[in-house]
Amino acid sequence: MSGIVPAFDPATGAPGGPAGGGSTAPGLTVANRTNGGGYTVTAGARSLSISNPDAATLSTTVTKASNNSTVTVTGNTSTTPSWTAPGGGTDGESVQVKVTATKGGLTTTVAFTERVIATGLQDIALDEIDLTDGTWTLSDPDGLVDTVTFASGENTVTFNTVSGSSNYNIASGTNFRGPRWYKLLSISGQQATTAMPIVLVTRIEPDKSSGSDFNQRHVIGTSFDPTATVTNTINGAGAGWQINSGSTTIQMGAWTRSAVNLTTNSLNQRQVMASLRGFESLGSPSFLNLRSNDVCVGTGARNSNATAIGGAGANLYVMVALGTATNTAGTTAGDQAIFRASFVASSYTGI
Amino acid sequence: MPTVHIDQSQVVFEQVATKDTDGSDVDTLAFVVPVIIPLDQVPAWEAAYDPSSSSSPLAPDSRIIARAVLDGMKAAAEGD
Numbered sequence: 001m002s003g004i005v006p007a008f009d010p011a012t013g014a015p016g017g018p019a020g021g022g023s024t025a026p027g028l029t030v031a032n033r034t035n036g037g038g039y040t041v042t043a044g045a046r047s048l049s050i051s052n053p054d055a056a057t058l059s060t061t062v063t064k065a066s067n068n069s070t071v072t073v074t075g076n077t078s079t080t081p082s083w084t085a086p087g088g089g090t091d092g093e094s095v096q097v098k099v100t101a102t103k104g105g106l107t108t109t110v111a112f113t114e115r116v117i118a119t120g121l122q123d124i125a126l127d128e129i130d131l132t133d134g135t136w137t138l139s140d141p142d143g144l145v146d147t148v149t150f151a152s153g154e155n156t157v158t159f160n161t162v163s164g165s166s167n168y169n170i171a172s173g174t175n176f177r178g179p180r181w182y183k184l185l186s187i188s189g190q191q192a193t194t195a196m197p198i199v200l201v202t203r204i205e206p207d208k209s210s211g212s213d214f215n216q217r218h219v220i221g222t223s224f225d226p227t228a229t230v231t232n233t234i235n236g237a238g239a240g241w242q243i244n245s246g247s248t249t250i251q252m253g254a255w256t257r258s259a260v261n262l263t264t265n266s267l268n269q270r271q272v273m274a275s276l277r278g279f280e281s282l283g284s285p286s287f288l289n290l291r292s293n294d295v296c297v298g299t300g301a302r303n304s305n306a307t308a309i310g311g312a313g314a315n316l317y318v319m320v321a322l323g324t325a326t327n328t329a330g331t332t333a334g335d336q337a338i339f340r341a342s343f344v345a346s347s348y349t350g351i
Numbered sequence: 352m353p354t355v356h357i358d359q360s361q362v363v364f365e366q367v368a369t370k371d372t373d374g375s376d377v378d379t380l381a382f383v384v385p386v387i388i389p390l391d392q393v394p395a396w397e398a399a400y401d402p403s404s405s406s407s408p409l410a411p412d413s414r415i416i417a418r419a420v421l422d423g424m425k426a427a428a429e430g431d
Binding site: 251 | 363365368378
Protein backbone atom coordinates (compact mmCIF):
# COMPACT_ATOMS: atom_id res chain seq x y z
CA MET A 1 0.00 0.00 0.00
CA SER A 2 1.34 3.38 -0.91
CA GLY A 3 0.25 6.99 -0.91
CA ILE A 4 -1.13 9.13 1.82
CA VAL A 5 -3.22 7.42 4.39
CA PRO A 6 -5.76 9.66 6.10
CA ALA A 7 -5.26 10.09 9.78
CA PHE A 8 -8.99 9.58 10.35
CA ASP A 9 -12.17 8.70 8.55
CA PRO A 10 -13.85 12.01 7.66
CA ALA A 11 -17.23 10.33 7.64
CA THR A 12 -17.04 8.72 11.03
CA GLY A 13 -14.12 10.42 12.68
CA ALA A 14 -12.57 7.03 13.34
CA PRO A 15 -8.77 6.87 13.13
CA GLY A 16 -7.08 5.17 10.23
CA GLY A 17 -9.12 6.52 7.36
CA PRO A 18 -12.15 5.19 5.57
CA ALA A 19 -12.73 1.49 5.47
CA GLY A 20 -11.33 0.00 2.32
CA GLY A 21 -9.45 3.21 1.48
CA GLY A 22 -12.21 4.56 -0.88
CA SER A 23 -13.37 8.19 -1.14
CA THR A 24 -16.17 9.35 1.14
CA ALA A 25 -18.44 12.33 0.73
CA PRO A 26 -17.78 15.10 3.23
CA GLY A 27 -19.77 15.21 6.38
CA LEU A 28 -22.49 17.83 6.64
CA THR A 29 -25.20 18.49 9.16
CA VAL A 30 -27.47 21.48 9.64
CA ALA A 31 -28.80 22.11 13.10
CA ASN A 32 -32.52 21.34 13.39
CA ARG A 33 -32.79 20.58 9.69
CA THR A 34 -32.78 17.30 7.76
CA ASN A 35 -32.41 16.62 4.10
CA GLY A 36 -35.85 16.67 2.47
CA GLY A 37 -37.50 18.19 5.49
CA GLY A 38 -40.19 20.84 5.53
CA TYR A 39 -40.47 23.56 8.14
CA THR A 40 -42.56 26.59 8.91
CA VAL A 41 -40.82 29.84 9.72
CA THR A 42 -41.79 33.45 10.09
CA ALA A 43 -40.79 36.20 7.74
CA GLY A 44 -37.63 38.09 8.56
CA ALA A 45 -34.17 37.15 9.73
CA ARG A 46 -33.14 33.53 9.22
CA SER A 47 -29.85 31.79 9.84
CA LEU A 48 -28.40 28.30 9.94
CA SER A 49 -25.79 26.59 12.05
CA ILE A 50 -23.84 24.18 9.90
CA SER A 51 -21.44 21.49 11.03
CA ASN A 52 -18.68 20.99 8.51
CA PRO A 53 -16.34 18.42 10.06
CA ASP A 54 -14.26 17.90 6.94
CA ALA A 55 -13.62 21.54 6.23
CA ALA A 56 -15.34 21.14 2.89
CA THR A 57 -16.30 24.05 0.71
CA LEU A 58 -19.76 25.17 1.72
CA SER A 59 -22.48 26.82 -0.32
CA THR A 60 -25.94 27.84 0.78
CA THR A 61 -28.57 28.96 -1.68
CA VAL A 62 -32.13 30.09 -1.03
CA THR A 63 -34.76 30.24 -3.77
CA LYS A 64 -38.31 31.57 -3.58
CA ALA A 65 -40.85 29.05 -4.70
CA SER A 66 -43.31 31.61 -6.06
CA ASN A 67 -41.05 32.89 -8.82
CA ASN A 68 -37.76 30.98 -8.55
CA SER A 69 -35.94 34.17 -7.69
CA THR A 70 -32.82 33.97 -5.60
CA VAL A 71 -32.77 35.27 -2.06
CA THR A 72 -29.50 36.92 -1.14
CA VAL A 73 -27.60 34.88 1.45
CA THR A 74 -25.05 36.58 3.65
CA GLY A 75 -22.11 34.35 4.44
CA ASN A 76 -23.26 31.77 1.94
CA THR A 77 -19.92 29.91 2.17
CA SER A 78 -19.76 30.04 5.96
CA THR A 79 -21.15 27.77 8.62
CA THR A 80 -23.60 30.47 9.68
CA PRO A 81 -25.32 31.71 6.55
CA SER A 82 -28.19 34.13 6.99
CA TRP A 83 -30.89 35.72 4.89
CA THR A 84 -34.21 37.46 5.15
CA ALA A 85 -37.19 35.21 4.72
CA PRO A 86 -39.75 36.89 2.45
CA GLY A 87 -43.13 37.89 3.74
CA GLY A 88 -45.88 35.36 3.38
CA GLY A 89 -48.25 37.79 1.73
CA THR A 90 -51.86 36.79 1.39
CA ASP A 91 -51.03 33.52 -0.35
CA GLY A 92 -48.12 32.26 1.70
CA GLU A 93 -44.60 31.70 0.41
CA SER A 94 -41.92 29.08 0.65
CA VAL A 95 -38.23 28.95 -0.01
CA GLN A 96 -36.01 26.07 -0.97
CA VAL A 97 -32.80 26.05 1.06
CA LYS A 98 -29.90 24.04 -0.25
CA VAL A 99 -26.66 23.58 1.65
CA THR A 100 -23.83 21.77 -0.06
CA ALA A 101 -20.41 20.68 1.14
CA THR A 102 -17.89 19.83 -1.56
CA LYS A 103 -14.51 18.26 -1.10
CA GLY A 104 -12.36 16.09 -3.25
CA GLY A 105 -14.90 16.13 -6.01
CA LEU A 106 -17.60 14.76 -3.75
CA THR A 107 -20.62 16.67 -2.55
CA THR A 108 -23.01 16.24 0.31
CA THR A 109 -26.28 18.12 0.22
CA VAL A 110 -28.85 19.02 2.82
CA ALA A 111 -31.88 20.56 1.14
CA PHE A 112 -35.14 21.47 2.77
CA THR A 113 -38.15 23.71 2.41
CA GLU A 114 -39.08 26.57 4.69
CA ARG A 115 -42.66 27.71 4.44
CA VAL A 116 -43.61 31.25 5.37
CA ILE A 117 -47.20 31.34 6.45
CA ALA A 118 -49.64 33.73 4.82
CA THR A 119 -50.31 36.93 6.65
CA GLY A 120 -53.99 36.72 5.76
CA LEU A 121 -55.63 40.09 5.69
CA GLN A 122 -53.12 41.88 7.86
CA ASP A 123 -50.10 43.72 6.59
CA ILE A 124 -50.92 43.03 2.96
CA ALA A 125 -48.00 44.05 0.80
CA LEU A 126 -48.59 45.96 -2.41
CA ASP A 127 -47.03 44.97 -5.72
CA GLU A 128 -44.56 47.51 -7.01
CA ILE A 129 -45.37 48.87 -10.43
CA ASP A 130 -42.42 48.53 -12.77
CA LEU A 131 -43.62 49.57 -16.18
CA THR A 132 -40.56 47.94 -17.74
CA ASP A 133 -40.90 44.49 -16.20
CA GLY A 134 -42.56 43.02 -19.24
CA THR A 135 -45.96 42.49 -17.66
CA TRP A 136 -47.38 45.81 -18.81
CA THR A 137 -48.65 46.67 -22.27
CA LEU A 138 -48.37 50.23 -23.49
CA SER A 139 -51.13 51.76 -25.56
CA ASP A 140 -50.02 55.15 -26.82
CA PRO A 141 -52.38 56.24 -29.59
CA ASP A 142 -50.52 59.42 -30.46
CA GLY A 143 -46.97 58.37 -29.64
CA LEU A 144 -46.35 60.63 -26.66
CA VAL A 145 -43.90 58.31 -24.95
CA ASP A 146 -40.28 58.44 -25.94
CA THR A 147 -38.80 56.13 -23.32
CA VAL A 148 -39.70 54.50 -20.04
CA THR A 149 -37.15 53.33 -17.50
CA PHE A 150 -37.27 51.92 -14.01
CA ALA A 151 -34.64 52.31 -11.32
CA SER A 152 -34.65 52.36 -7.54
CA GLY A 153 -38.39 51.88 -7.46
CA GLU A 154 -39.13 54.82 -9.73
CA ASN A 155 -40.72 54.80 -13.13
CA THR A 156 -39.41 57.54 -15.39
CA VAL A 157 -41.40 58.27 -18.51
CA THR A 158 -39.83 60.63 -21.01
CA PHE A 159 -42.12 62.32 -23.48
CA ASN A 160 -41.93 63.44 -27.05
CA THR A 161 -43.11 66.86 -28.11
CA VAL A 162 -46.86 67.15 -28.35
CA SER A 163 -49.17 70.13 -28.60
CA GLY A 164 -51.66 70.77 -25.87
CA SER A 165 -55.02 69.13 -26.33
CA SER A 166 -57.97 68.05 -24.28
CA ASN A 167 -57.21 64.60 -25.68
CA TYR A 168 -54.37 64.26 -23.20
CA ASN A 169 -56.26 65.60 -20.20
CA ILE A 170 -58.34 62.80 -18.79
CA ALA A 171 -60.61 65.26 -17.04
CA SER A 172 -61.43 67.32 -20.11
CA GLY A 173 -63.57 66.73 -23.13
CA THR A 174 -64.84 63.32 -24.10
CA ASN A 175 -61.70 61.66 -25.43
CA PHE A 176 -58.50 60.55 -23.81
CA ARG A 177 -55.58 59.67 -26.07
CA GLY A 178 -52.76 59.80 -23.57
CA PRO A 179 -50.43 56.86 -23.07
CA ARG A 180 -51.56 54.12 -20.72
CA TRP A 181 -49.94 50.94 -19.48
CA TYR A 182 -52.28 48.12 -18.55
CA LYS A 183 -52.40 44.48 -17.60
CA LEU A 184 -55.03 42.01 -16.49
CA LEU A 185 -55.88 42.41 -12.84
CA SER A 186 -55.16 39.15 -11.09
CA ILE A 187 -56.20 38.55 -7.51
CA SER A 188 -54.29 35.62 -6.04
CA GLY A 189 -54.30 34.07 -9.47
CA GLN A 190 -57.97 34.73 -10.13
CA GLN A 191 -58.88 37.10 -12.94
CA ALA A 192 -60.93 40.04 -11.67
CA THR A 193 -64.05 40.94 -13.62
CA THR A 194 -66.53 43.75 -13.74
CA ALA A 195 -69.07 41.57 -11.98
CA MET A 196 -66.83 40.71 -9.08
CA PRO A 197 -66.83 42.94 -6.00
CA ILE A 198 -63.24 44.02 -5.62
CA VAL A 199 -61.20 46.64 -3.84
CA LEU A 200 -58.15 48.11 -5.48
CA VAL A 201 -55.61 49.72 -3.20
CA THR A 202 -52.88 51.86 -4.65
CA ARG A 203 -49.92 53.71 -3.31
CA ILE A 204 -48.48 56.55 -5.33
CA GLU A 205 -45.41 58.61 -4.63
CA PRO A 206 -44.71 61.12 -7.36
CA ASP A 207 -41.19 62.48 -7.57
CA LYS A 208 -41.09 66.13 -6.65
CA SER A 209 -37.38 66.56 -6.33
CA SER A 210 -37.42 69.17 -9.04
CA GLY A 211 -40.03 71.38 -10.60
CA SER A 212 -42.38 69.55 -12.87
CA ASP A 213 -41.40 69.62 -16.53
CA PHE A 214 -44.98 70.18 -17.63
CA ASN A 215 -48.54 70.37 -16.40
CA GLN A 216 -48.99 66.72 -15.67
CA ARG A 217 -52.06 64.82 -14.52
CA HIS A 218 -52.01 61.05 -14.22
CA VAL A 219 -54.23 58.28 -12.94
CA ILE A 220 -53.96 54.69 -11.74
CA GLY A 221 -56.99 52.50 -11.45
CA THR A 222 -59.14 49.78 -12.90
CA SER A 223 -60.76 49.56 -16.31
CA PHE A 224 -62.28 46.88 -18.48
CA ASP A 225 -61.40 48.74 -21.68
CA PRO A 226 -58.01 50.31 -21.06
CA THR A 227 -57.23 50.95 -24.72
CA ALA A 228 -60.39 52.95 -25.34
CA THR A 229 -59.91 56.53 -26.43
CA VAL A 230 -63.37 57.64 -25.32
CA THR A 231 -62.85 58.56 -21.70
CA ASN A 232 -66.10 57.24 -20.35
CA THR A 233 -65.58 53.98 -22.22
CA ILE A 234 -62.42 53.47 -20.22
CA ASN A 235 -64.76 53.62 -17.24
CA GLY A 236 -61.94 53.90 -14.80
CA ALA A 237 -61.74 54.65 -11.12
CA GLY A 238 -58.81 54.96 -8.82
CA ALA A 239 -56.15 57.46 -7.82
CA GLY A 240 -55.02 60.61 -9.56
CA TRP A 241 -52.24 63.10 -9.17
CA GLN A 242 -51.15 66.34 -10.72
CA ILE A 243 -48.07 68.53 -10.66
CA ASN A 244 -48.20 71.87 -12.38
CA SER A 245 -45.37 73.03 -14.58
CA GLY A 246 -42.44 74.27 -12.55
CA SER A 247 -44.07 73.28 -9.29
CA THR A 248 -42.92 70.79 -6.67
CA THR A 249 -46.34 70.65 -5.03
CA ILE A 250 -48.16 67.41 -5.66
CA GLN A 251 -51.91 67.33 -5.86
CA MET A 252 -53.30 63.89 -5.15
CA GLY A 253 -56.78 62.51 -4.97
CA ALA A 254 -59.43 60.38 -6.58
CA TRP A 255 -60.27 59.64 -10.19
CA THR A 256 -63.57 58.50 -11.58
CA ARG A 257 -64.10 58.28 -15.32
CA SER A 258 -63.48 61.80 -16.70
CA ALA A 259 -63.08 63.69 -13.44
CA VAL A 260 -60.62 64.05 -10.60
CA ASN A 261 -60.76 65.60 -7.16
CA LEU A 262 -57.30 66.38 -5.84
CA THR A 263 -56.15 67.99 -2.63
CA THR A 264 -53.18 70.28 -2.65
CA ASN A 265 -50.53 70.59 -0.01
CA SER A 266 -46.89 71.46 -0.44
CA LEU A 267 -46.09 68.73 2.08
CA ASN A 268 -47.85 66.00 0.14
CA GLN A 269 -45.44 63.13 -0.37
CA ARG A 270 -47.47 59.98 -1.05
CA GLN A 271 -50.97 58.65 -1.05
CA VAL A 272 -52.92 55.51 -0.29
CA MET A 273 -56.19 55.06 -2.16
CA ALA A 274 -58.91 52.41 -1.97
CA SER A 275 -61.45 51.98 -4.73
CA LEU A 276 -64.42 49.63 -4.71
CA ARG A 277 -66.06 48.35 -7.87
CA GLY A 278 -68.19 45.40 -8.91
CA PHE A 279 -71.68 44.39 -9.97
CA GLU A 280 -70.98 46.21 -13.25
CA SER A 281 -70.71 49.48 -11.35
CA LEU A 282 -68.02 51.84 -10.20
CA GLY A 283 -67.60 52.64 -6.57
CA SER A 284 -66.14 55.75 -5.08
CA PRO A 285 -62.40 55.91 -4.52
CA SER A 286 -61.21 57.48 -1.31
CA PHE A 287 -57.74 58.48 -0.24
CA LEU A 288 -55.34 59.64 2.42
CA ASN A 289 -52.54 61.99 1.41
CA LEU A 290 -49.47 61.70 3.59
CA ARG A 291 -46.41 63.69 4.48
CA SER A 292 -43.01 62.06 4.63
CA ASN A 293 -43.40 61.77 8.39
CA ASP A 294 -46.63 59.77 7.99
CA VAL A 295 -48.85 62.65 9.06
CA CYS A 296 -51.99 62.77 6.97
CA VAL A 297 -52.52 66.18 5.42
CA GLY A 298 -55.54 65.51 3.28
CA THR A 299 -58.41 63.12 2.80
CA GLY A 300 -61.08 62.90 0.23
CA ALA A 301 -63.17 60.85 -2.11
CA ARG A 302 -65.07 61.14 -5.32
CA ASN A 303 -68.46 59.64 -5.96
CA SER A 304 -68.38 57.82 -9.28
CA ASN A 305 -72.13 58.12 -9.59
CA ALA A 306 -71.82 55.36 -12.16
CA THR A 307 -73.97 52.27 -11.86
CA ALA A 308 -74.69 49.70 -14.54
CA ILE A 309 -71.80 50.83 -16.69
CA GLY A 310 -71.74 47.57 -18.57
CA GLY A 311 -68.97 45.10 -18.94
CA ALA A 312 -71.06 41.99 -18.48
CA GLY A 313 -68.42 40.19 -16.51
CA ALA A 314 -65.57 41.45 -18.66
CA ASN A 315 -62.02 41.10 -17.45
CA LEU A 316 -60.72 43.98 -15.41
CA TYR A 317 -57.35 45.56 -15.97
CA VAL A 318 -55.17 47.73 -13.82
CA MET A 319 -54.08 50.78 -15.74
CA VAL A 320 -51.54 53.56 -15.38
CA ALA A 321 -52.47 56.48 -17.64
CA LEU A 322 -50.36 59.59 -18.06
CA GLY A 323 -51.41 62.93 -19.44
CA THR A 324 -51.58 66.64 -19.08
CA ALA A 325 -53.43 68.89 -16.68
CA THR A 326 -54.25 71.58 -19.17
CA ASN A 327 -55.58 71.58 -22.70
CA THR A 328 -53.33 74.32 -23.99
CA ALA A 329 -49.89 73.19 -22.87
CA GLY A 330 -48.52 69.90 -24.05
CA THR A 331 -45.10 68.40 -23.60
CA THR A 332 -41.74 69.13 -25.11
CA ALA A 333 -39.20 66.49 -25.96
CA GLY A 334 -37.46 65.31 -22.84
CA ASP A 335 -40.20 66.22 -20.40
CA GLN A 336 -40.50 63.58 -17.73
CA ALA A 337 -43.01 62.11 -15.34
CA ILE A 338 -41.36 60.28 -12.46
CA PHE A 339 -43.23 58.27 -9.85
CA ARG A 340 -43.30 55.28 -7.60
CA ALA A 341 -46.50 53.30 -7.48
CA SER A 342 -47.81 49.99 -6.25
CA PHE A 343 -51.14 48.26 -5.99
CA VAL A 344 -52.99 45.25 -4.68
CA ALA A 345 -56.53 44.07 -5.20
CA SER A 346 -58.82 41.81 -3.21
CA SER A 347 -62.15 40.25 -4.06
CA TYR A 348 -65.13 39.25 -1.97
CA THR A 349 -67.90 36.71 -1.98
CA GLY A 350 -71.19 36.25 -0.20
CA ILE A 351 -72.23 39.83 -0.72
CA MET B 352 -90.40 79.82 0.54
CA PRO B 353 -88.31 76.75 -0.41
CA THR B 354 -85.24 75.82 1.53
CA VAL B 355 -81.86 74.19 0.98
CA HIS B 356 -79.15 72.92 3.29
CA ILE B 357 -75.41 72.52 3.11
CA ASP B 358 -73.54 69.32 3.98
CA GLN B 359 -71.00 71.37 5.86
CA SER B 360 -68.68 68.56 6.90
CA GLN B 361 -68.25 67.73 3.23
CA VAL B 362 -67.20 71.20 2.12
CA VAL B 363 -63.68 70.84 0.77
CA PHE B 364 -61.04 72.92 -0.90
CA GLU B 365 -59.45 71.03 -3.73
CA GLN B 366 -58.53 70.87 -7.36
CA VAL B 367 -61.63 69.65 -9.10
CA ALA B 368 -61.68 68.72 -12.75
CA THR B 369 -65.11 67.70 -13.92
CA LYS B 370 -68.01 68.74 -16.11
CA ASP B 371 -70.45 71.57 -15.48
CA THR B 372 -74.21 71.22 -15.89
CA ASP B 373 -73.95 72.17 -19.54
CA GLY B 374 -71.17 69.67 -20.15
CA SER B 375 -68.39 72.22 -20.27
CA ASP B 376 -65.11 71.57 -18.51
CA VAL B 377 -64.53 72.82 -14.99
CA ASP B 378 -60.92 72.56 -13.89
CA THR B 379 -60.01 74.75 -10.96
CA LEU B 380 -58.91 75.02 -7.37
CA ALA B 381 -62.16 75.56 -5.57
CA PHE B 382 -64.37 75.17 -2.58
CA VAL B 383 -66.78 72.36 -3.27
CA VAL B 384 -69.99 73.03 -1.36
CA PRO B 385 -72.58 70.24 -1.46
CA VAL B 386 -76.10 71.66 -1.59
CA ILE B 387 -78.90 69.55 -0.13
CA ILE B 388 -82.27 70.07 -1.72
CA PRO B 389 -84.89 68.17 0.28
CA LEU B 390 -87.10 66.12 -1.96
CA ASP B 391 -90.21 67.83 -0.68
CA GLN B 392 -88.71 71.16 -1.68
CA VAL B 393 -87.99 70.19 -5.26
CA PRO B 394 -91.44 71.08 -6.65
CA ALA B 395 -91.25 74.53 -5.10
CA TRP B 396 -87.78 75.13 -6.51
CA GLU B 397 -88.80 73.92 -9.92
CA ALA B 398 -91.81 76.21 -9.83
CA ALA B 399 -89.62 79.10 -8.82
CA TYR B 400 -87.21 78.68 -11.70
CA ASP B 401 -87.67 79.36 -15.39
CA PRO B 402 -84.37 78.73 -17.20
CA SER B 403 -85.53 80.84 -20.13
CA SER B 404 -86.02 83.92 -17.99
CA SER B 405 -82.95 85.88 -16.99
CA SER B 406 -84.81 87.25 -13.98
CA SER B 407 -85.61 83.82 -12.62
CA PRO B 408 -85.49 82.79 -9.87
CA LEU B 409 -86.67 85.81 -7.96
CA ALA B 410 -84.16 87.56 -5.79
CA PRO B 411 -85.59 86.32 -2.48
CA ASP B 412 -85.46 82.72 -3.69
CA SER B 413 -82.01 83.16 -5.16
CA ARG B 414 -80.82 84.60 -1.91
CA ILE B 415 -81.78 81.41 -0.06
CA ILE B 416 -79.41 79.33 -2.15
CA ALA B 417 -76.77 82.04 -2.35
CA ARG B 418 -76.63 82.59 1.37
CA ALA B 419 -76.52 78.87 2.12
CA VAL B 420 -73.68 78.28 -0.34
CA LEU B 421 -71.76 81.35 0.75
CA ASP B 422 -72.17 80.48 4.42
CA GLY B 423 -70.78 77.02 3.66
CA MET B 424 -67.88 78.46 1.73
CA LYS B 425 -67.18 81.12 4.31
CA ALA B 426 -67.22 78.67 7.18
CA ALA B 427 -64.80 76.39 5.38
CA ALA B 428 -62.54 79.25 4.33
CA GLU B 429 -62.38 80.56 7.87
CA GLY B 430 -61.87 77.11 9.32
CA ASP B 431 -65.05 77.05 11.37
